[in-house]
Amino acid sequence: MKPDENNNDCHDMVISARTKSEIAMPMRSTFAMHLAASALLIALWWLIYMNLATFAGLFTQMLANLTGFSVSSHLGSAVAFFVFETPKVLMLLTLVVFGVGIVRSFFTPERTRAILAGKRESAGNVLASVLGIVTPFCSCSAVPLFLGFVTTGVPLGVTFSFLIAAPMVNEIALVLLYGLFGWKVAAIYMGTGLSIAVVAGWVIGRLKMERHLEEWVFQIQAGKLDLADGPKDWTARIRYGIEAVRDIVGKVWLYVMLGIAVGAGIHGYVPEGFMAAFMGKSAWWSVPLSVLIGIPMYSNAAGIIPIVQALLGKGAALGTVLAFMMSVIALSLPEMIILRKVLKPRLIATFIGVVGTGILLVGYIFNFLM
Amino acid sequence: MEIKVLGPGCPRCQQTEKVVMQALAEAGVAANVEKVTDMMKIAGYGVMGTPAVVIDGEVKSVGKIPNKEDVKSWLK
Numbered sequence: 001m002k003p004d005e006n007n008n009d010c011h012d013m014v015i016s017a018r019t020k021s022e023i024a025m026p027m028r029s030t031f032a033m034h035l036a037a038s039a040l041l042i043a044l045w046w047l048i049y050m051n052l053a054t055f056a057g058l059f060t061q062m063l064a065n066l067t068g069f070s071v072s073s074h075l076g077s078a079v080a081f082f083v084f085e086t087p088k089v090l091m092l093l094t095l096v097v098f099g100v101g102i103v104r105s106f107f108t109p110e111r112t113r114a115i116l117a118g119k120r121e122s123a124g125n126v127l128a129s130v131l132g133i134v135t136p137f138c139s140c141s142a143v144p145l146f147l148g149f150v151t152t153g154v155p156l157g158v159t160f161s162f163l164i165a166a167p168m169v170n171e172i173a174l175v176l177l178y179g180l181f182g183w184k185v186a187a188i189y190m191g192t193g194l195s196i197a198v199v200a201g202w203v204i205g206r207l208k209m210e211r212h213l214e215e216w217v218f219q220i221q222a223g224k225l226d227l228a229d230g231p232k233d234w235t236a237r238i239r240y241g242i243e244a245v246r247d248i249v250g251k252v253w254l255y256v257m258l259g260i261a262v263g264a265g266i267h268g269y270v271p272e273g274f275m276a277a278f279m280g281k282s283a284w285w286s287v288p289l290s291v292l293i294g295i296p297m298y299s300n301a302a303g304i305i306p307i308v309q310a311l312l313g314k315g316a317a318l319g320t321v322l323a324f325m326m327s328v329i330a331l332s333l334p335e336m337i338i339l340r341k342v343l344k345p346r347l348i349a350t351f352i353g354v355v356g357t358g359i360l361l362v363g364y365i366f367n368f369l370m
Numbered sequence: 371m372e373i374k375v376l377g378p379g380c381p382r383c384q385q386t387e388k389v390v391m392q393a394l395a396e397a398g399v400a401a402n403v404e405k406v407t408d409m410m411k412i413a414g415y416g417v418m419g420t421p422a423v424v425i426d427g428e429v430k431s432v433g434k435i436p437n438k439e440d441v442k443s444w445l446k
Binding site: 109110137138144147 | 378409420
């Protein structure tokens with residue numbers, strides 16, 4: 001994919017620039033430069049972000065004048081949504097991924113494993129869930145990470161808490177929720193996501209399902225690697241953050257735009273209150289239905305949020321929509337298929353069942369409370 | 371020199387293999403490059419993230435696409 005090729009070239013450029021500057025200047029100046037550049041970029045970001053609504057409005061009007069549609073029509077409404085949300089979401093994404101990248105530079109899977117090994121259940125479940133948020137983890141690493149944890153003394157249930165929390169309490173989802181719905185919704189999402197991870201992991205641990213791991217797992221002589229990995233100084237951390245932005249936003253931006261486009265469609269064309277019919281509070285079956293629909297779907301968090309916003313705007317109940325979102329993100333069919341290599345079907349079914357039930361409960365509780 | 375690139379086949383693992391091949395070509399070093407996709411073997415190296423690069427039995431990089439310059443430095 002194109003972005004990867006660019007990465008390599010940019011890397012070479014960055015490295016030779018760094019070597020030159022290290023020879024020519026003392027280390028502190030490089031750090032000061034990085035800090036100054038970061039501060040400037042963040043200030044610029046803030047300036048643009050605060051005025052986005054105005055810019056977007058003007059741009060939409062311009063488009064309307066050029067192509068002849070009316071801003072108050074369905075199409076106009078959809079376009080306005082798209083034009084405003086796209087830069088907003090992408091900007092939030094960039095800032096957040098950068099910030100979280102810096103936080104993540106302090107953690108590695110090896111360190112997390114060392115912390116979790118031998119911890120009792122309960123305390124271990126909570127710790128694993130919290131660490132799941134901050135430890136850098138790509139879903140293609142699910143199997144090696146699972147094996148690494150399980151074969152070196154981290155209890156099965158605790159490992160599951162980690163594996164549930166990591167994709168679900170996604171920093172992208174959190175910040176986008178904050179940006180679109182305010183800190184309360186974001187906090188609810190994080191709180192309930194963590195609770196599900198802790199409880200589900202604990203339940204799976206209690207069920208003593210170690211027998212349902214594939215046999216070969218027990219034959220692995222998984223060594224304990226202690227790679228002194230990860231950036232050590234602040235300049236490296238900042239660069240780690242930038243790399244995370246290039247990596248993640250580079251992969252995700254298309255899905256985000258697609259998600260916004262779908263959201264724009266819903267926003268412009270679906271009548272108000274339409275969603276209330278089958279995603280509203282009164283339809284008791286809306287929660288299980290959303291969870292079921294969400295299972296085979298997989299989207300990264302960034303793509304699904306605009307859809308969530310559009311659905312809510314059309315009358316869908318908050319609990320139902322949250323359940324849908326969690327189901328899409330946490331119960332990912334591709335990840336299940338990958339995990340099938342280490343987990344026997346019974347354990348996978350238990351996993352889906354326990355997490356699915358947790359999500360269901362969250363959905364009902366919120367429909368009831370709100 | 372025995373180089374193994376560990377990964378189940380996702381795009382990042384393929385990119386890692388490309389970077390390794392490029393580094394080898396640029397450094398002019400001859401080496402046997404093997405792609406390991408079997409999870410059992412990958413776990414046996416004790417790595418908890420893919421892609422990973424192992425040179426002559428020593429794990430050099432875990433969980434990210436390595437920098438071409440770094441790879442070259444390991445080839446010495």
